[in-house]
Every structure is written in structure tokens, then in C-alpha cells.
Amino acid sequence: MKIVIKNLDEISTAAREFLKIMGENRVLAFYGSMGAGKTTFIKALCEELGVTETVGSPTFAIINEYRGGNGLPIYHFDFYRINKLEEVYDFGYEDYFYSGNLCLIEWPELVESLLPENTVRVSIQETEDGSRMIDEM
Template identity: 55%
Template sequence: MFSKKVKSLAELNGVAEELIQHFPKERVFAFYGKMGAGKTTFIQSVCRILGSKDNVTSPTFALINEYMTQEMKSIFHFDFYRIKDIEEAFDLGYEDYIYSGDYCLIEWPEMIESLLPDTLVEVKIEVQEDNSRIISAKTI
């Protein structure tokens, strides 16, 4: 189990690096948290740690963004918040991405839970009363 308290944005890169080091073989990460919890902001840090210099933004309307690492490897960033039904994920060809062996970072995975692979890293971001965040993760 991985768990870190984050008190400021300045700490995110360090926590992102620890997360990736803690799960070195995993490639699919499902990010859970309420609206405004900081999922996209944390994913920006994860992408930087993985070696992408691309502008990381929420793919809310596109459903998926692809970022490239310096080694020309893909990182796929999904946001399923606005998905209307599971068929949209099929139309997107989600399987090609999820089973590609590339990093897949998924926001709002609860919208496609039945389609998620058997093994992934569940990352939860919980906002505390003092506005800090608890970022916890485990393989499921």
C-alpha cells in the first residue's frame, strides 16, 4: 500500500516519482477522487516524472490525450467523466490503449469499471479539511 500526504503543489513531483517507483511494472493507473480533488494536476506531475514535456491537460471532451516521453513512448490520459454510455469506450477503442503496454492514466474510471483490466493501480486522492491531499494507491 502506498500513502502520502501532500500539503502543497511543490510536493507533487516527489510523490509522483515515489508512486511510479512503488509500482514499477504497472502501466494502468485509475485515479479516483471528487471533482476538484486534483486528479489532473497530479497526472501532470506523473507525466513529467515519466519523461513527457508535453502540455498535460484534461481530456474531458476528447476523452483521451496522448503525450510522448523523451524516449518517444506514449502515455495515454483518459477522462471518462462525460461518457454517456459504455459504448463510447468501445468506439474509442479503449482496449488498444489499455492493453498496449504503454502507461494509461484514467480519470473517472468508475464510469467504465466493467471494462477495466483485472490488474491496475487504484489511486485515490482525498481532500482533507486543511486542504491537503492524501494520495493512496494499491494494486487491485
């Protein structure tokens, strides 16, 4: 899978294509440098899934919960501020990761050892011309 987003006008189409490719996979880990567009792409994914709430980075909350158009929860994690794995244990990550509901994870490097075996790892990179490349790792 390689999806190129040349500008923000293409992000909804890219999100739709990505969701088709991902199918029934429930835990998606997004890798990329600061400013690569992880949160922006996750916002587009949520919009395509029918989320009507404001989607933003859960940097300080660590997790945001949204409702998709089907009424099911979508969990959005941002582990950027995690200092120790104990913090992740404290909020009961297993209840989310193994719930069968969609989990969208930013900064998964910090919790790599806790990710389920079937986690889909996705790279988001900015290219020289400013477009974004989304690719399964």
C-alpha cells in the same frame, strides 16, 4: 502506500515516489471527487516521465496521448463525460488498455467493468487542511 502532498511545492517529489511504488504497472485508475487533484497529479506524473507537451484534462477529447522521455506513448483518459459504454467501445479502449503503454485514467467509475484485471486503483482525497492524500485502494 500513502502519499501526502501538503502543497504544490511537494507534488514533483510525490510523483517520483508514486512512480517508484507503481513500478511496471501500466494501467492506473484515479478515483476522487471533482477538484481532488487528479489532473494536477497526472500532470506531475507526466512531467516526471519526461513529457514535454502540455498536459491537460482530456475532458472533451476523452483521451490525450503524450510522449514520455523514452519516446513511448502515455495515454491520459478522462471518462467524466461518457454517457454510455458504447462510446468507449467506439474508440477501441482495448487497444490502449492492453497496449503495454502507461494508461492514466480519470473518472474510472464510469468504465469500471472494462478495466483490466491488473488495474491499480488509486484514491486521491483532499483532507481538512487542504493537503492531498494519495492511496492505493
